[in-house]
Amino acid sequence: MIYQRPPLRPRQALAFEGQPIGSVEVAVAQHLQAHGLLAADGAGWRVAAPFDALAHALREASLLGAWRNEPLPVLTEAGQRVGLIERAAVRALGLATAAVHLTAQTPDGRTWVQQRAFNKPNDPGLWDTLMGGMVSAADTLAQALERETWEEAGLRLDQLQGLTHAGHLLIQRPSGGANDVGYTVERIDWYSATLPEGVAPENQDGEVERFDCVDLGQLRADIVAGRYTLEAALILAPDLIDGLTAP
Structure with a gap:
């Protein structure tokens, strides 16, 4: 599945050693160019300094x-890893990221969901799939699934019954409000499973407010009411999201 929204303002291509890796707003690129970190490259820009220097300049x-303080891989469009960069900088540079989600049902067909902690920087208090997390620079997809599920x-x-890879989703959209210079490009792989009777989730890292089990009617009503993250809504009920397209 693909969910795509155009950037809020024009963006230009960003490359590293001749390989496309992302995109950047013109004003942001010019700021980095003034510090010797980017160089003009045709209609776009090329990285002219270590990736951590770009991240710190954007932070300043x-x-x-x-x-x-979490490094993520910098990938070319072909998926080749060419470096690492602080997680906070990936959206400003339009760099692709990877995430993993887990949906889980009860034996009687209800869906396990989590409410995100109210102190999370992204989507605080919204409801989500049972688990959702980033694939870090140190992870394979399988390792991220195992770590984040715990x-x-x-x-x-x-402990999961019938665990299977259920699909993937590509999201391309502005990453925040009108003043945000970021653009999200993220591939999500999601898995589905059943939790047996007597097995219930229990958060370990303080990033979940609570868990709940909901029937299909409540799930869809809450998605329509905007109580779920976009990612969770696209995974759990894609037919409810205006503008969703599938290849």
């Missing part, structure tokens, strides 16, 4: 959200 210009839901994979 107050162009980033919360600094995470940290967010307190579950080991061998």
Whole structure:
């Protein structure tokens, strides 16, 4: 599935050693160029300094959200890893990221969901799939699935019944409000499973406010009411999202 929205303002291509890696707003690119970090490259820009220098310059210009001290891989359009960069900087540079989600049902067909902690920097208090997390620079997809399932839901994979890869979603959209210079490009792989009777999630990392089990009617009503993250809504009920397209 693909969910796509145009950027709020024009963006130009960003490349590293001749390979496309992202995009950047013109004013942001010119700011980085003035510090010797980007160079003009035809109709776009090329990286002319270490990636961590770009991240720190963006931070000093107050162009980033919360600094995470979490490196993410920098990937070319072909998926080749060419470096690492602080997580907070990926949206400003339009860099592609990867995430993993887990949906889970009860044996009688209800859906397990989580409410995100109110102190999370993104989508605080909104409802989400049972688990959703970023694939870090140190993770494979399988490792991220295992780690995030434990940290967010307190579950080991061998406790899940019928665990299967259920699909992938590509999201391309502005990453915040009108003053945000970021653009999200993220591939989400999601998995589905059943939690047996007597098995319930229990958060381990403080990033979940609470869990709930909901029937299909409540789930869809809450999605329509805007109580879920976009990612969760696209995974759990894509037919409710205006503008969703599938290849």
